[in-house]
Amino acid sequence: MQLCVALDLPTKEENLTLVKELESHNDLWLKVGFRAFIRDGHSFLDEIKTVNPNFKIFLDLKLYDIPNTMADAAEEIAHMGVDMFNIHASAGKKAMKTVMLRLEKFKKRPLVLAVTALTSFDYHTFKEIYGADIEEKAKQFALQSYQAGLDGVVCSAYESGMIKHETDSTFLTLTPGIRPFGEKSDDQQRVADIKMAKEERVDIIVVGRPVYKASRPAETVEKILQAL
Secondary structure (H helix, E strand, O other): OEEEEEOOOOOHHHHHHHHHHOOOOOOOEEEEEHHHHHHHHHHHHHHHHHHOOOOEEEEEEEEOOOHHHHHHHHHHHHHHOOOEEEEEHHHOHHHHHHHHHHHHHOOOOOEEEEEOOOOOOOHHHHHHHHOOOHHHHHHHHHHHHHHOOOOEEEOOHHHHHHHHHHOOOOOEEEEOOEOOOOOOOOOOOOOEOHHHHHHOOOOEEEEOHHHHOOOOHHHHHHHHHHHO
């Protein structure tokens, strides 16, 4: 299991301070989401790699559009040199296949994950929007992602084991909203701790607030890595 730290702080300077505090950890993923990327752009990605070129960058933009537009965006992302990005599985199998076909030209392409169900959804709200239970749709979206040639999915720990069973043990599952040691869930609904993530065979856990709100983020990261 690998750790991905979310760079969700209010300013670029705060995010870079956090990155520099974690400089010695060569095996970390760092997640750059909407807020940071829209505000700080491509140059922010370069600044992260300047701190430590071994950091792996997960660009969390959740692409969702018509197939060709998604493929255009995916190609531009691949040119940026990030290590992983994500799209929405609910864009459909055709869109996912179009993205993967477009990326075939790259000798070293980023990993591509599909979002199944946002971890901010509770069961009632999800069914209200998608007309089905989370488990049912997560399984459907994961199978379609697998068949389309993606590398894995973004899901909660509650669906990870089931998705591995339905697809393949090497099909990646990345789980946001992890509260490593049972911290407050905040705006996440389907959260889990490290113990559950291990049991459900999650490949990459994403941790945000428990790290960047800690008084000593580097110590918290070390504690999480030891637990993994």
